[in-house]
Amino acid sequence: MQLEVDNVHISYGGPDIVKGVNLHLGGGAIGCLLGPSGCGKTTLLRAIAGFEPVREGEIRLGGRLVSSPCCFLPPEKRRVGMVFQDLALFPHLSVADNIAFGLRRLEARQRRRRVAELLVLIGLEESGPLFPHQLSGGQQQRVALARAMAPRPELLLLDEPFSSLDMEIREKLAREVGRILKQEELTALLVTHDQFEAFAMADEIGVLHDGRLQQWDTAYNLYHRPRTRFVADFIGEGVLLPGVVQADGAVETGLGLLQGVGNGTAGGKLIPGSRVSILVRPEDVVHDDASPLQAEVLRRDFRGANILYTLRLASGHPVQALVPSHCSHATGERIGIHADVRHMVLFAD
Structure with a gap:
C-alpha cells in the first residue's frame, strides 16, 4: 500500500511541531524517518497511525484520504499495524497468544495456522508456549513484530523499535526485521535516531530537523549527495x-x-x-x-x-x-x- 504525506503540519495548539512535510512511500517499500530527539518524527508517525490530527495538509493510504483538517479516519479503520518503543507484550500471555491477540475474529484453526507461520518467519517456531520474560530482548522484539503483522495490515509503523537493545545487536536485528518485512511484502515506516539501523533496514530515508524534512532519499545519496548542511553533518x-x-x-x-x-x-x-x-x-x-x-x-x-x-x-x-x-x-x-x-x-x- 502506498503512503502519501502532502504538506502536513501538526501542532499541539502552539507552534508547529511538523512543518510542511511531503513524502511518498511506494507499496512494499521500507521507509525511515531519521533525526535527533525532538525533531517531530514520532509525531508524524502518530499522525499517520491516526493518533494525532493534522492542522494542515493530507495523509493518504493506498490513495484513500485518511487525515486532513476536515477528514479524520480513526486508527482502527486504517488497517495500520504498529510496533511501539516499549513493545507492550502481555506478560501473562504466551508468545503464541501474544501473536494471536489481534486475530480474535478468525476461527481457531485459522488463528493457529497464522501464528505457526509467523513463528517460523521470525525464527521462534519452538517458542510458542514460552512467556515474554523467558525470551531475550531481540526475541521479544521479533514477537512484537509478529503480533503487529498477524492481522495482515496494509502499513506497518515501527516507533524506535530497537532503542532498548544493546547497540551491537541493533543493526543485526534491523537487517533481520527488514528481511521479514520484505518476505511478507509489507509496506513499513520506521522511526529512529540511529542512522545505522536506518541504513540496515530502509529503502528510503527521510532526515528530519526542527519539524522539516531535509531530504527523502536513499542511504547512498544521503551520505554522498546531501542537499543541506544539516544532512551533511548528521549523516556519517x-x-x-x-x-x-x-x-x-x-x-x-x-x-x-x-x-x-x-x-x-x-x-x-x-x-x-x-x-x-x-x-x-x-x-x-x-x-x-x-x-x-x-x-x-x-x-x-x-x-x-x-x-x-x-x-x-x-x-x-x-x-x-x-x-x-x-x-x-x-x-x-x-x-x-x-x-x-x-x-x-x-x-x-
Whole structure:
C-alpha cells in the first residue's frame, strides 16, 4: 500500500511541531524517518497511525484520504499495524497468544495456522508456549513484530523499535526485521535516531530537523549527495571545511587545492572567488608519511581494524582521517596526509 504525506503540519495548539512535510512511500517499500530527539518524527508517525490530527495538509493510504483538517479516519479503520518503543507484550500471555491477540475474529484453526507461520518467519517456531520474560530482548522484539503483522495490515509503523537493545545487536536485528518485512511484502515506516539501523533496514530515508524534512532519499545519496548542511553533518562522519572557489572550479582549502566531480553549491553555480564549505569525509583524507602536508593529531578513536584520527591542519581547521590501526600515532604527534576527494559536496557560505 502506498503512503502519501502532502504538506502536513501538526501542532499541539502552539507552534508547529511538523512543518510542511511531503513524502511518498511506494507499496512494499521500507521507509525511515531519521533525526535527533525532538525533531517531530514520532509525531508524524502518530499522525499517520491516526493518533494525532493534522492542522494542515493530507495523509493518504493506498490513495484513500485518511487525515486532513476536515477528514479524520480513526486508527482502527486504517488497517495500520504498529510496533511501539516499549513493545507492550502481555506478560501473562504466551508468545503464541501474544501473536494471536489481534486475530480474535478468525476461527481457531485459522488463528493457529497464522501464528505457526509467523513463528517460523521470525525464527521462534519452538517458542510458542514460552512467556515474554523467558525470551531475550531481540526475541521479544521479533514477537512484537509478529503480533503487529498477524492481522495482515496494509502499513506497518515501527516507533524506535530497537532503542532498548544493546547497540551491537541493533543493526543485526534491523537487517533481520527488514528481511521479514520484505518476505511478507509489507509496506513499513520506521522511526529512529540511529542512522545505522536506518541504513540496515530502509529503502528510503527521510532526515528530519526542527519539524522539516531535509531530504527523502536513499542511504547512498544521503551520505554522498546531501542537499543541506544539516544532512551533511548528521549523516556519517566528517567536517565542513571552508574554501574559496578558483577560476577553474577547484577549491582552495587548508587541505590544499581540491578538485573533483562537484555538485555545484546549495546556493547555485560555482562562482570564482566565492567562499564555500566543502564536505570532507574521513575516507577523503589519506595517511601519507611522504606527504609535505602535515597535521597534528588531536584525538584518536580506536575501532579495531581502523583508527579514526581527528587532526588539526596548519590553517587551524580540523579534519578526520580513517587510518589502518597498524599505523598508530599518539595525540600531539604530526603526521603526513594528502586529500583524495573524488566527489565534492559544496555549500555556499
